[in-house]
Amino acid sequence: MKNFKRFLIVVICIAICGIxxxxxxxxxxxxxxxxxxxxxVEKKDSAIEIPVDTFYNNITLLIGGNDTLLSYxxxxxxxxxxxxxxxxxxxxxxxxxxRLMPLMEWNKTNLDRNKTSDSSFAFYPFSGGDFIHxxxxxxxxxxxxxxxxxxxxxxxxxLDKNTEAVLSYLNDVDFVLRDIxxxxxxxxxxxxxxxxxxxxxxxxxxxILWAISRTNHEVLSLNYKNIDAMGVAVDAELTRGKPSAVVxxxxxxxxxxxxxxTYLSCDISDKGFKSKPNNFTFLSNTIPxxxxxxxxxxxxxxxxDSFKQIRDFILNKSKFLVQDDTGIPFKHFNSEKWTAELxxxxxxxxxxxxENLFQNxxxxxxxxxxxxxxxxxxxxxxxxxQNRQNQMVFIKH
Numbered sequence: 196m197k198n199f200k201r202f203l204i205v206v207i208c209i210a211i212c213g214i215x216x217x218x219x220x221x222x223x224x225x226x227x228x229x230x231x232x233x234x235x236v237e238k239k240d241s242a243i244e245i246p247v248d249t250f251y252n253n254i255t256l257l258i259g260g261n262d263t264l265l266s267y268x269x270x271x272x273x274x275x276x277x278x279x280x281x282x283x284x285x286x287x288x289x290x291x292x293x294r295l296m297p298l299m300e301w302n303k304t305n306l307d308r309n310k311t312s313d314s315s316f317a318f319y320p321f322s323g324g325d326f327i328h329x330x331x332x333x334x335x336x337x338x339x340x341x342x343x344x345x346x347x348x349x350x351x352x353x354l355d356k357n358t359e360a361v362l363s364y365l366n367d368v369d370f371v372l373r374d375i376x377x378x379x380x381x382x383x384x385x386x387x388x389x390x391x392x393x394x395x396x397x398x399x400x401x402x403i404l405w406a407i408s409r410t411n412h413e414v415l416s417l418n419y420k421n422i423d424a425m426g427v428a429v430d431a432e433l434t435r436g437k438p439s440a441v442v443x444x445x446x447x448x449x450x451x452x453x454x455x456x457t458y459l460s461c462d463i464s465d466k467g468f469k470s471k472p473n474n475f476t477f478l479s480n481t482i483p484x485x486x487x488x489x490x491x492x493x494x495x496x497x498x499x500d501s502f503k504q505i506r507d508f509i510l511n512k513s514k515f516l517v518q519d520d521t522g523i524p525f526k527h528f529n530s531e532k533w534t535a536e537l538x539x540x541x542x543x544x545x546x547x548x549x550e551n552l553f554q555n556x557x558x559x560x561x562x563x564x565x566x567x568x569x570x571x572x573x574x575x576x577x578x579x580x581q582n583r584q585n586q587m588v589f590i591k592h
Contacts (some may be wrong), residue, residue, distance in 0.1 A: 247446075248414050250352075262280065275348055275358050316336065316340070320343075330406065347398045366540050367396050379573065411449060414445055422439045441458050465501055532591060539583075539586055542585075
């Protein structure tokens with residue numbers, strides 16, 4: 196009997212020790228899991244980690260001058276490529292300080308004053324590949340759409356090329372960006388020759404990737420698209436001709452917010468839409484009502500009746516519009532529907548454009564209570580000095 200009691204006590208002790216040991220193992224395992232958190236993106240009811248697209252993200256870092264490692268390609272002489280990065284960083288920091296940061300702060304005040312969300316869909320017609328200004332104007336948007344005539348283009352597989360070939364391409368991208376750095380806009384004739392004759396850059400994609408890098412985003416996916424007869428974006432292959440559009444999913448490195456950038460290459464004149472109505476259908480179905488819009492350095496095309504369709508489209512879709520005098524003429528803003536806020540100084544168009552494009556009614560408006568103050572940055576055709584710049588904000592009632 197005594198032996199049985201001793202046996203029972205031993206069994207109970209072993210069981211208790213087992214339970215305690217299991218609990219300790221469980222606790223320790225949980226602590227290990229919690230000590231190595233993974234950045235997650237919420238999608239519906241489940242949490243998933245979305246990886247970057249390694250190829251396009253590396254190319255984006257390289258073009259943007261943000262690749263400080265250059266270690267994934269042993270063929271490269273990093274000491275020859277790093278001066279490019281130093282040059283890009285220097286020029287970008289300069290425009291961030293004297294143009295982009297003041298632009299963002301100015302428009303944040305405008306949005307806050309008018310109780311308008313800066314996370315709404317952002318639309319930029321006549322944009323070229325100018326994502327950088329659109330992002331700084333509306334930094335919290337989750338979807339951006341840029342549309343212009345320039346080709347989408349592509350980027351070569353730089354990762355397979357030698358140092359000299361890589362540096363040659365990067366210098367070409369930098370050359371294409373010269374007007375963005377110095378003037379804030381692409382000059383049409385320069386863009387045409389740059390992307391068709393003078394450089395290896397064959398469209399807007401490389402400069403959009405540069406801007407993605409310089410705005411602290413990483414590339415999650417990049418897909419070429421064509422617009423079908425029904426106005427729907429369908430997958431396209433570079434081997435089957437020039438794509439009509441590119442859709443890029445990016446994630447901000449700090450906020451972890453995921454955004455989508457679409458660039459559409461098409462003619463947005465009335466004639467262009469008549470020739471390819473599917474493009475207008477795509478824009479109509481993709482851009483929601485009450486979006487935030489931006490027009491600058493648009494060659495005064497919206498002043499002409501040959502661009503009436505896109506002019507009306509911008510007016511119908513926009514809730515909040517930032518533009519300069521090259522955008523929609525002042526006479527088209529019905530004061531019963533729109534509130535106008537005018538900034539800077541309104542002067543004659545630069546010498547490249549007719550003085551007939553000067554708007555006397557806008558000049559009078561600048562003398563009224565609609566005038567809200569000066570600008571602390573230069574943006575647009577009068578790049579020689581901010582004292583001759585104008586910017587306008589229109590808010591739909």
